Amino acid sequence: xxxxxxxxxxxxxxxxxxxxxxxxxxxxxxxxxxxxxxxxxxxxxxxxxxxxxxxxxxxxxxxxxxxxxxxxxxxxxxxxxxxxxxxxxxxxxxxxxxxxxxxxxxxxx
Numbered sequence: 001x002x003x004x005x006x007x008x009x010x011x012x013x014x015x016x017x018x019x020x021x022x023x024x025x026x027x028x029x030x031x032x033x034x035x036x037x038x039x040x041x042x043x044x045x046x047x048x049x050x051x052x053x054x055x056x057x058x059x060x061x062x063x064x065x066x067x068x069x070x071x072x073x074x075x076x077x078x079x080x081x082x083x084x085x086x087x088x089x090x091x092x093x094x095x096x097x098x099x100x101x102x103x104x105x106x107x108x109x
Contacts, residue, residue: 012037060101068093
């Protein structure tokens with residue numbers, strides 16, 4: 001639980017930092033950071049708790065979806081197009097699927 005909260009806080013702080021863009025901080029950016037932190041913490045905690053019930057392939061896919069989607073969202077906050085953000089998220093998510101499947105397969109968790 002503690003690691004999920006810590007990762008969520010780091011993700012939310014980074015999302016708010018990107019949205020700030022060097023300007024003055026606003027309540028909207030604070031709300032974006034808090035909501036992103038809470039969502040990420042809940043998703044990580046849920047995936048860790050429920051992931052052991054899934055077969056390796058689905059668990060690796062779920063982690064890839066989480067990592068790819070979150071990185072695509074962060075990239076979209078920089079102001080780039082939706083297509084580029086989706087492509088970046090898809091590439092990072094595919095890499096995460098490969099890595100997590102390898103880890104789950106070799107460690108048989």
